[in-house]
Amino acid sequence: MNDIKSSRTSFCVGWVLSGLVIAFLLFDAWGKLAELEIVLKSMVELGIPVSLSVTIGTILLVITILYAIPQTSALGALLLTGYLGGAVVIHLRVGNPLWSHTLFSVYVGILLWVGLALRNSKVKDLFWGFQTKK
Template sequence: MSVSARPRAGWICSILVSALLLADALVMLLAPDVLAGAQEHIGYPPGQLPYLAWILILGVGAFLTRRLGAMGCAVLTAFLGGAVASHARIGEALSVPVLICGLLGVLLWVGWLMRGAVTGAPGTAS
């Protein structure tokens, strides 16, 4: 892959992951009834959905900015890790949601690192 194509591929990967996470946040905010059963199954009260949605929205916002990209990546990785831990706690260690969270986490970091491939410093592509 050429040096100039790496940041472009990184941004495509980053935008794809961000769109999926923002869609999840919008469902949490606008249609919490859809997720109420799943929240109770995992052991969390549905009233926590707005807080989780705002963590996602702020994390994605930070992830897509140049200066806060590393912090956003860390926040979103922690969020996805919490989701994996929640599923593992109830015996769903290799369920589809866990695999999706793992894939999103990998794509998150790949996208962020590829965005910085021009200068060699992650997250600082020019």
């Protein structure tokens, strides 16, 4: 009984964490697709051509949707990890503060993978190296 309750709790916590990540990334994608002034200004500061705003927003939207769909969530997580890694490199290149700007994408990536592992037993097995009880 405790295993079932623990499993259900882990699953719910996983969806909450994933939901927060999904909401943040969808908001980010929307800002790029809508070409909001603050987003375009940030892109200029980071050395990214503003003409890429819609393209980057579309890529982020598609891979976030892949992450949100249970059947494709692992693929989405993998692609989002690459996207977030690119953000780290951009912030390193322009010399932004390490803990607040540069590593923010790492924090999002950690939440992304922990959320997925808590809601997907196959991913949990991959990280922790053991079979979960069924």
